[in-house]
Structure formats: C-alpha cells, structure tokens
Amino acid sequence: MKCNYCGANLNIEDVFCPHCGKKNEHVEKHVQDMDKYQKRFEATKREVLENSKRFNGLTARIMIVCVLIVLCIVMGIMASMSYEIRTAINNRSINKHKAEHIAKIEQFEADRDYNGLYNYINFNRITFSGVLDEYSKVQDVSRLYHDCEREIMRIIDRESYSYYNPTDSTTYIARNISNFNEYTTRHEYEKDSRYDAMFSEEKVAYMNDCKSDLQDMIQVYFGLTDEEASSIWTMKQARITVLLEDNLEKMGYYNTDGGDNNEE
C-alpha cells in the first residue's frame, strides 16, 4: 500500500504516513471493513452456538424419551409378571423359615388348634405356595372348620345386626359340610406316592378329629340329635341347609322367611 500524497510504502495499520505525515486514507476503510467482518463473525458464531445448543437440547430430550420408553416396556413386562415375582419372593421367604413353619404347624396339629393352623398358614401366605404342600389338606379342613365357626359366631350375635339373615350362614355352613368329605377323600389322582405326606396317619387323624369337632359344634349350636348330627356328612347340601334352618327356627333363632332379623 502506498501513500496517496508522497507514494511512500505504508503498513496497513499506519494512520499517518511516516514519510510525509499525511493521513493514511486506506486505514479508515480497513478499520470499517474489519469491524464489519468482526460483527459478521460474532453473529455467525452466536448463531452456530445457539443452533448447536438447541440441537443438543432436543437430542437430550429425545434420548430421555427413548430411555423412558425402554423403562416403561421393562416395567410393563415386570408388572405383567408380578404374580410370579411375588410368588417367588414369598416362596423364598417360606423356604428360609421352613423348619420354623413346620414346627409351628405341627404344634397346631398336635393341639388340634384348627383356627390356629388355618390362620398361621393363611397369614404367612403358605397357601398355594407349593412349598409346604403336605399341609394343604389339613389346612383345607381347618378352613372349613374356621369358616363354620365364624358363621356360628354371626348367628350368636345376630341381634346386633339389622341386615343379617341367618339363611346366609346356614347355606354357607351346609356347603362347607358337604365339601368336607370331598377335601378329606383321597382321590384317584392323589394315589401317587407324592401325595402320601398329605394323607399320613397323623394328618388323617387330624382331619377325622376336625370332622368330629365340627360335628359337635354343629350339633350344639343347631340343637341336632346324635342321629341327625352324624347323618349330616352323607346328606346333600340342600337337605343340610333345611335341617339347620328348621332347627334354628325351633330354637327361636329366626323366622325362616328371612328379612329383618330384628322384626321378631
């Protein structure tokens, strides 16, 4: 670059000519150009950075959505398998305390504590666990005894409930009685040796005692004769219901028309 006045060589940054001292007219345009380029550069840089930031934000969101979808699928699969998972956790816990459970159940068995045995198995989720299957039959009969007892309890304090109808109880008890033989009988499919433990001598004795105690309870609370009491096991469910209702009526427990118990 040369000075417009003396023709001397100038540097781009020289504001004045070092030779003649006149103003360098190129420098002003140069500075303006540089400012313009700088501004354009800054604007482009800002735009690039902003776009990049925006792109990164969107990418992150898409990633999060993908992760959430995967988690939803995984949790969905796990939720659909929750029964199996729960059973596995439960069975592991039962297995861990197996010896303790067996000791407790056998104590209930020895004491002929039907309710205790049923509640213990029920509260500890041993039912249908497949871990202590040999006690499933004694638990079944204990449940029948327990349920009959609960229904008799309802009959006893029936006057406290205006909505209670003893027919519900007699029907339920009759169903349990008629089911009793079904539960205690060793069926054809249970002849296999793996069912032997369910029908061991002690367990059969327990089931017989349970049956006998249930019979006593029914006899006492429904005022049955010895003959009637012993025949309930061979009767049809409907016949048992009629017998129990008739006896309750004779004892003045309720009117067989049903309805409001307090109307008596």
Next chain:
Amino acid sequence: MRNKTFNVKEIIANGLIVFFTVVLLIISMAFISSVSETRYVYKTNPNSFYYDVKGERYSYMYDLMMDNLNAGETEKKNAEFTPYYATARYYEETLRYKVYLEKGRTDKISKSEANRANYRQSMGEIEFIADDIDELYGLKY
C-alpha cells in the same frame, strides 16, 4: 420459521417426557403394590372397636381382628388393640367352650377355661364384656 420448528419439536419432546414419566410412575406403582401385596388395615382407631363392643357386634370385631392380623397388624404393634382383640378371642373361645361343656369334653375344658381366663384378663377395663358374652352363649343367666 426455522426457530419455530425447533420450538415445536421441543414442545413435543417435553410432552412425551411428561407422558412417559407419568406412564412409568403408574406402572411402577402397580408393580410395587402388586409385589408387596399390601393389605389394607381396616381399623386403626381403637375407638371404632369400642363402638363394636358397645353395639355387641362381637363377630364383626372378630372379622376385623382377623383382617388386621392378616394385614400384618399384631397385638405387639398396637397395644391399644389388645383389649379388643382379647374380647374377640374370648368370644371365639367361649363358642368352643360351650361345645366342650355340652359334649362333656373334659380333656379340652380346662385348657379352654385357662384361655378364657387369659383373654378376660387382657380385656382390662372392658372385662365386664366377658359376662355379656357368656350370657349371649347362654352360659350365665
């Protein structure tokens, strides 16, 4: 226009995040409640048991006690339930006691009597209920 497109995409992405988060929470809660098999404790307030005692709804009390025990409640956890659970137990034991008496089951009577005495003692201030229960079973007139 370009910026607007980006905003729409971001809004959609945010909406999807919220949607899938809610879905994930619902599935997780369903899974946890299903696995833990949480059972509802019906009566946490002993006063409500007291109303059952007052109303002589012993079988109902017994059912509630069983539901609570089944839900993992124990007498140890809630000592204030002890008198009411003892009442329900007394009601249950007396049912059997009457059978033993009437059937002359001397082998079982003494144990049943001892159980009844224990439950009566645990009833504390509401021990008088035991007499009402006996009367209900026709054991006292």
